[in-house]
Amino acid sequence: MRMIIHGRHLEVTEAIRTHAEKKVGRIKKYFNNIMEVDITLSAARLKTVPYHTADVLVYINGHKIKASSTDEDLYAAIDEVVDVLETQITKYKEKLRDDKHAGAVKKVKYNPVTKTVEKEAVRRVVETKVSPKPMDVEEAIMQLEVLNHDFYVFMNSETEEMNVVYRRRDGDYGHVEPGWK
The missing domain is CATH 3.30.160.100 (Ribosome hibernation promotion factor-like)
Structure with missing residues (x-):
């Protein structure tokens, strides 16, 4: 100091x-x-x-x-x-x-009928807004590696839909795309 x-x-x-x-x-x-x-x-x-x-x-x-x-x-x-x-x-x-x-904050409620205090855990949800760029899956995997994240959200340039690539536990990559077609 x-x-x-x-x-x-x-x-x-x-x-x-x-x-x-x-x-x-x-x-x-x-x-x-x-x-x-x-x-x-x-x-x-x-x-x-x-x-x-x-x-x-x-x-x-x-x-x-x-x-x-x-x-x-x-x-x-x-x-x-x-x-x-x-x-x-x-x-x-x-x-x-x-x-x-x-994240472990307890919400306290008083029950006047039983005259007891009840505690329940409250979890915060942190919202993140994403503006995904159009790219192909290979480019998204490169971005995932460069940013050193566990997953990466992107706009698939072929289907023009939101997709996610992620790193699997075995070291390979996973690709998630919507299945409502």
Whole structure:
């Protein structure tokens, strides 16, 4: 995990850098694939009260998680932003876990007569739209090999109907065409 610490209107001392690295480094235990952490520490003065802001941007698996915290004390702002990050990363990790197990989601129904809860598995159906190109069977088998798929949908140029070629378990190829003629 690469950690970059910037200061805006603030000189980042070694003590501040050490504190930020130690506190923000705690998020490693929540997620293994954290690529980079960008920490921006800033100071400003509003009327008579100085305030400090800690902005953190975490790059995980191509996604960004952003957290910000403002306090009179810079160290307190860093501590608060780490608490916010821990919550956000935990939610992100749970979302990933739930998305991976979405096919096994249970649908819960309450039966008021028997006063029981019944669970049933719900399967998602992923729809794919295909715009098949007209070609002959040999060309479709070549496309199947090039794309390294298990099957390939194409428009048969001879019959002008939708056909499928597929790779069989024995290594040969199968050809499916409609039989309603």
